[in-house]
Amino acid sequence: MSYSDARLSKVERRLLDELLAFRAALPADPPPKVGRLTRVRLAGKRHGRRVQNAAVALALLAAASVIVGHELSSSVTFAATPKPLVYHALALNALSGRQELRGLAAAAGRQPDSAITHPRYAYTKTMGWYLATRVDGQATTSAVIPSTTQSWAAPNGSTHVHRVFINRADGSRSIEDFTYAKGPVPVQLSTDQVVLARQLALGHPLGNGPVEKFMALTDLALRQPIPPGAESAILRFLARTRALINRGSVTDRAGRRGVGVALDSNYSGLLTRYTWIFDPHTGALLGNEETLLDPGKLHVRKGSVISYTTYLSSGWSSSASSPPPGRN
Numbered sequence: 001m002s003y004s005d006a007r008l009s010k011v012e013r014r015l016l017d018e019l020l021a022f023r024a025a026l027p028a029d030p031p032p033k034v035g036r037l038t039r040v041r042l043a044g045k046r047h048g049r050r051v052q053n054a055a056v057a058l059a060l061l062a063a064a065s066v067i068v069g070h071e072l073s074s075s076v077t078f079a080a081t082p083k084p085l086v087y088h089a090l091a092l093n094a095l096s097g098r099q100e101l102r103g104l105a106a107a108a109g110r111q112p113d114s115a116i117t118h119p120r121y122a123y124t125k126t127m128g129w130y131l132a133t134r135v136d137g138q139a140t141t142s143a144v145i146p147s148t149t150q151s152w153a154a155p156n157g158s159t160h161v162h163r164v165f166i167n168r169a170d171g172s173r174s175i176e177d178f179t180y181a182k183g184p185v186p187v188q189l190s191t192d193q194v195v196l197a198r199q200l201a202l203g204h205p206l207g208n209g210p211v212e213k214f215m216a217l218t219d220l221a222l223r224q225p226i227p228p229g230a231e232s233a234i235l236r237f238l239a240r241t242r243a244l245i246n247r248g249s250v251t252d253r254a255g256r257r258g259v260g261v262a263l264d265s266n267y268s269g270l271l272t273r274y275t276w277i278f279d280p281h282t283g284a285l286l287g288n289e290e291t292l293l294d295p296g297k298l299h300v301r302k303g304s305v306i307s308y309t310t311y312l313s314s315g316w317s318s319s320a321s322s323p324p325p326g327r328n
Contacts (some may be wrong), residue, residue, distance in 0.1 A: 108235060
């Protein structure tokens, strides 16, 4: 099954085809019931200061509720999750995770920074997969919903969001288009390590553990472009993290060549491998994924990908409703 739309780029169609393919093998939904529908975002923005119980609940919901078209029960049924990416094994004398990040920082530092002469809208475009959950009395039904999100953040934090959800049955689309008045304000990122560490710690207390530092990077990439100089400084800052894993080379979900750096942590309440994928030539963040290493009593297999985000495009736009020139 594929979804065809001339307005979608080749990258978007590739991602949609992949998402729809694993969903096509699932049973059809039962007849719809009237109830409360809530969307839970699996891939995307997190807030640094969180109640730990809420984080655990989200992880449980993300892993356990991805069964499509069935009421959750005590029966042992493994949930459908996206196909894991293939990381190519490294030689015994390969770089460590920390060394890999330092190399990426050097690559980012060699890229030219484009000057911003006046305030404009910070534009980002991402694709991820999401969970819609319907609650009817004691019954809960859920569906994985892939979506593409574009956002335009004004200098005052007002942000226009355009989100397209892809329906599982036939690839048809539903759209959310809205503006919220008080979002995170795009910041002028410093290349000074001390100043940058303070900027990244806003909303992401470093006391929450090493994963929190990387979450600061992904949140930043979701709301504004990251110039190469700042990207280089961020990667040098992250390279000080202990226990980093160099996962090797990989082709990301948009078909781009990347390298993966990971951390194993119970940051969300379950032992999870957090992987960040970077462009080896520019150091730019291409994507991030979460893979369950220990599902516990959840009805998902060990190694299941429970969320991912793919960063497709970013830049500065003069309009709050159109991408920057040369981006789609």
